[in-house]
Amino acid sequence: MGTFEGKVVLVTGGTTGIGRATAEGFADAGATVVVTGRNAAVGEEFISALRARGAKGTFLAGDVSREDVVRAWVRAVEREFGRLDIAINNAGVEGTLGPVAEQTEENFRLVFDTNVKGVLFSLKHEIPSIAKQGGAIVNVSSMVGDVGMAGASVYVASKHAVNGLTRSAALETARLGIRINAVAPGGVITPMLDRFTGSNKEVQAGFAQAHPVGRLANPAEIARTILFLASDAAEFMTGSVLTIDGGYLAQ
Numbered sequence: 001m002g003t004f005e006g007k008v009v010l011v012t013g014g015t016t017g018i019g020r021a022t023a024e025g026f027a028d029a030g031a032t033v034v035v036t037g038r039n040a041a042v043g044e045e046f047i048s049a050l051r052a053r054g055a056k057g058t059f060l061a062g063d064v065s066r067e068d069v070v071r072a073w074v075r076a077v078e079r080e081f082g083r084l085d086i087a088i089n090n091a092g093v094e095g096t097l098g099p100v101a102e103q104t105e106e107n108f109r110l111v112f113d114t115n116v117k118g119v120l121f122s123l124k125h126e127i128p129s130i131a132k133q134g135g136a137i138v139n140v141s142s143m144v145g146d147v148g149m150a151g152a153s154v155y156v157a158s159k160h161a162v163n164g165l166t167r168s169a170a171l172e173t174a175r176l177g178i179r180i181n182a183v184a185p186g187g188v189i190t191p192m193l194d195r196f197t198g199s200n201k202e203v204q205a206g207f208a209q210a211h212p213v214g215r216l217a218n219p220a221e222i223a224r225t226i227l228f229l230a231s232d233a234a235e236f237m238t239g240s241v242l243t244i245d246g247g248y249l250a251q
């Protein structure tokens, strides 16, 4: 996969779960990592831990659903590190699960503001910055970005939108030296999965069995796929939504 030495990487929602494992993967591969999130205490603790193992990086606080915040993150990266090479648009929420008949405008706003507006405005501000020298963007979608799931309609719709944004933005940047792809994970053991399943071990075991491999993924397995898409090994890939779901969608 090669090294990311000299590269500056932005990971949104990077203090927990898939984002955290991804930030660690890039840091271990020599990149300077900028992690964003809403909880400054958790973010600073994570960056201290990364620095303690010899990595370079910093934490930026804020809400990804606000364009002014995302714009400020990209400016701060350029000011502090002089460039942005790679962006991982990972921050996301599942919202309140339940049948369509119970969905509320408040839940729609929360999920779409974070998962769709957050990715849209991240792309908007990352693209001109990365275009200065070229690079790659990976959006974190989901296996439900191309299929339905009962009880998760708003989240599912938001991930369909992420796939659409990924494909459209990739077409716009294909000649600018920026590759834009998405990963579409199946069930991954993270705080989100805990919330999705109400921390119910039986529900989690059932969800694991719904994956043909008979288990859920670890965040590091998704991180490795994200690093691959961001690396030169994926040089001819853009506009792809790469499924990493233990066979779920092959059924």
Ligand SMILES: NC(=O)c1ccc[n+]([C@@H]2O[C@H](COP(=O)([O-])OP(=O)(O)OC[C@H]3O[C@@H](n4cnc5c(N)ncnc54)[C@H](O)[C@@H]3O)[C@@H](O)[C@H]2O)c1
Pocket: 012, 013, 014, 015, 016, 017, 018, 019, 036, 037, 038, 062, 063, 064, 065, 090, 091, 092, 093, 114, 140, 141, 142, 143, 184, 185, 186, 187, 188, 189, 190, 191, 192, 193
């Ligand atoms: N866990 C799974 O099974 C699974 C499967 C497919 C896709 N995903 C996607 O992976 C991504 C990461 O989720 P995860 O599973 O690691 O869960 P997670 O809850 O640990 O991570 C989500 C991160 O996004 C941050 N975030 C949420 N809203 C934000 C906001 N408004 N501003 C800034 N940061 C915000 C959270 O604080 C958290 O750090 C999400 O986009 C999720 O939809 C997860």
